[in-house]
Amino acid sequence: MAMKQGIFEVIKNEQIAESVMKIVLVGDVSAITAPGQFVNIKIDGFFLRRPLSVCDCSRRSGELTLVYKIVGEGTRALAGYREGSKLDLLTGLGNGYDTALSGERPLLLGGGAGVPPMFFLCRSLVAAGKSPTAVLGFNTKKEIFYEEEFRKLGAQVIVTTADGSYGTAGFVTDAMRTLSYTYFYACGPQPMLHAVYEASETSGQFSFEERMGCGFGACMGCSCRTKYGEKRICKDGPVLVKEEIIW
Amino acid sequence: MVEKSKASKRGRIACSMTVRLGSITLDNPVIPASGTFGYGYEFAELYNINCLGSLSFKGTTREARFGNELPRIAECTGGLINSIGLQNPGVQRVVEEELPRLRACFQKPIIANICGFSVEEYAENSAVFDQEEQVAILEINVSCPNVHHGGMTFGTDPKMAAEVTRAVKKVTTKPVYIKLSPNVTDIVEIARACEDAGADGISLINTMLGMRIDLKSRKPVVANKMGGFSGSAVFPVALRMVYQVYEAVSIPVIGMGGVASARDVLEMMLAGASAVQVGAANLADPFICQKIISSLPEEMERYRINSLEEIIGGAH
Numbered sequence: 001m002a003m004k005q006g007i008f009e010v011i012k013n014e015q016i017a018e019s020v021m022k023i024v025l026v027g028d029v030s031a032i033t034a035p036g037q038f039v040n041i042k043i044d045g046f047f048l049r050r051p052l053s054v055c056d057c058s059r060r061s062g063e064l065t066l067v068y069k070i071v072g073e074g075t076r077a078l079a080g081y082r083e084g085s086k087l088d089l090l091t092g093l094g095n096g097y098d099t100a101l102s103g104e105r106p107l108l109l110g111g112g113a114g115v116p117p118m119f120f121l122c123r124s125l126v127a128a129g130k131s132p133t134a135v136l137g138f139n140t141k142k143e144i145f146y147e148e149e150f151r152k153l154g155a156q157v158i159v160t161t162a163d164g165s166y167g168t169a170g171f172v173t174d175a176m177r178t179l180s181y182t183y184f185y186a187c188g189p190q191p192m193l194h195a196v197y198e199a200s201e202t203s204g205q206f207s208f209e210e211r212m213g214c215g216f217g218a219c220m221g222c223s224c225r226t227k228y229g230e231k232r233i234c235k236d237g238p239v240l241v242k243e244e245i246i247w
Numbered sequence: 248m249v250e251k252s253k254a255s256k257r258g259r260i261a262c263s264m265t266v267r268l269g270s271i272t273l274d275n276p277v278i279p280a281s282g283t284f285g286y287g288y289e290f291a292e293l294y295n296i297n298c299l300g301s302l303s304f305k306g307t308t309r310e311a312r313f314g315n316e317l318p319r320i321a322e323c324t325g326g327l328i329n330s331i332g333l334q335n336p337g338v339q340r341v342v343e344e345e346l347p348r349l350r351a352c353f354q355k356p357i358i359a360n361i362c363g364f365s366v367e368e369y370a371e372n373s374a375v376f377d378q379e380e381q382v383a384i385l386e387i388n389v390s391c392p393n394v395h396h397g398g399m400t401f402g403t404d405p406k407m408a409a410e411v412t413r414a415v416k417k418v419t420t421k422p423v424y425i426k427l428s429p430n431v432t433d434i435v436e437i438a439r440a441c442e443d444a445g446a447d448g449i450s451l452i453n454t455m456l457g458m459r460i461d462l463k464s465r466k467p468v469v470a471n472k473m474g475g476f477s478g479s480a481v482f483p484v485a486l487r488m489v490y491q492v493y494e495a496v497s498i499p500v501i502g503m504g505g506v507a508s509a510r511d512v513l514e515m516m517l518a519g520a521s522a523v524q525v526g527a528a529n530l531a532d533p534f535i536c537q538k539i540i541s542s543l544p545e546e547m548e549r550y551r552i553n554s555l556e557e558i559i560g561g562a563h
Contacts, residue, residue, distance in 0.1 A: 002292040002293070003292060003293065004293075005293070005533070005534060042531070042532075047322060047323065047326050047327055047478050047531055048322050048327055048530065048531060049531060074322070090533070210318070211317070211318040211319070211321070212320060213319075213320045213327065213329060214283075214531075214533070217289045218283060218289045218530065218533075219283060219331065220282075220285075220305075220331045221319045221320040221329060221331060222317065222319070223313065223319075224317065230313055230334070235289070
């Protein structure tokens with residue numbers, strides 16, 4: 001489970017929705033052992049690395065897919081990397097989701113930039129013979145991505161938009177309340193995670209986002225309090241179980 | 248003293264990276280700085296950290312501390328701002344749990360970074376680490392900018408810094424280094440006050456008080472509003488202060504602040520540092536200390552340096 005540093009080559013880096021980019025890299029992905037883990041990317045001109053969750057990863061081809069939203073200077077610079085350029089990554093960071101607890105019909109809830117890790121998780125659950133349902137929440141139609149990709153995995157997919165411009169009008173929790181499920185996994189902005197926590201009827205796991213210093217547990221820049229003690233989002237998380245979370 | 252000599256790549260000059268801090272001999276001058284290296288074991292996942300000269304572990308207080316609210320980190324040009332707020336498990340758990348784990352992956356002398364909220368607390372914590380065999384140096388942190396009524400309060404006033412120094416010296420036989428804050432009018436006056444009070448060495452610099460504001464929210468990026476700025480951007484300031492303090496005191500100086508390369512190490516030593524700590528750079532590149540150590544012989548050869556000890560203070 002140890003992290004690794006590696007140089008990855010950019011295979012493609014393209015826009016797939018408004019302000020949303022998909023970058024495919026190739027390199028040594030052997031440190032990535034669970035969905036929900038993240039990588040930390042060195043971007044030229046910036047002091048700190050940028051943490052991005054793993055959207056997909058293939059051991060066979062060494063391909064690593066990251067889907068990211070352009071939110072600041074760092075992600076804007078990342079969007080400028082072209083095919084053939086090289087990036088320095090720390091891989092295999094974070095604990096990742098525990099798929100063993102999913103039951104037969106797990107529910108996956110992703111909101112905006114929280115959708116990408118759900119894809120890798122969905123693939124893993126399908127491979128384990130489970131029947132996942134993915135609820136993908138966006139603000140508006142222009143921001144939607146990966147609906148078809150989830151369907152191709154064999155998952156049942158429900159898309160929600162806050163402004164009602166596509167799919168179910170409302171939030172992921174509006175869809176969640178109409179579904180039956182054995183367990184759930186959620187990733188998205190904190191208000192969404194809190195709403196999922198309140199609406200959920202089973203146990204589940206949440207992936208948190210935080211400003212990080214190192215991304216591997218050394219600086220204590222992203223610590224949080226849990227019922228099981230202090231944890232570092234980057235090293236002991238980013239996945240926490242429902243029962244330990246203090247809002 | 249055992250001299251470890253390394254043959255250079257071309258095999259012409261044998262260079263020595265050994266340095267001394269008073270009675271303590273280090274294989275090389277490179278030491279990860281407190282707060283950027285945890286207790287070593289995250290880095291031991293990546294490489295054998297026994298290549299380091301020493302290691303200064305996370306600042307320790309008497310009680311366990313969670314630290315400041317999030318966010319605690321802000322990116323800056325050439326560095327970052329942190330406002331961790333001395334998160335640590337407290338001195339007892341550090342001794343009982345962290346130091347044994349550290350010892351399992353690092354067998355060289357270590358530096359205990361000690362914090363406090365009163366003169367008595369500094370002394371109490373120092374007395375605990377005085378009993379730890381692997382601890383070779385007590386580094387007294389009177390310069391943390393991220394806690395109120397403690398930390399930097401002691402390091403910005405020569406009288407207070409001297410008082411802490413005296414109190415700690417009373418409870419330990421180990422060398423006491425005072426880690427100074429750059430957020431002062433005259434760092435030389437404070438370094439002298441520590442030397443006069445019995446300090447065995449000076450560590451400098453801690454982070455510079457700084458801030459960033461988020462343009463979208465129009466509020467400070469870190470929850471504690473301000474934090475400590477460090478990274479390559481502070482290197483010239485740190486170097487200048489090391490130079491000034493070296494000139495003013497006769498005890499060893501450990502230089503730090505923005506060090507990220509073997510060349511930075513050489514500059515720091517020419518300014519007067521007997522050993523050099525690497526801080527913020529560890530967060531961006533976890534291999535940086537190893538890289539610096541492995542590239543030192545080549546840089547020494549380039550500048551015709553046979554022994555690092557010989558260049559300490561060479562710029563004066």
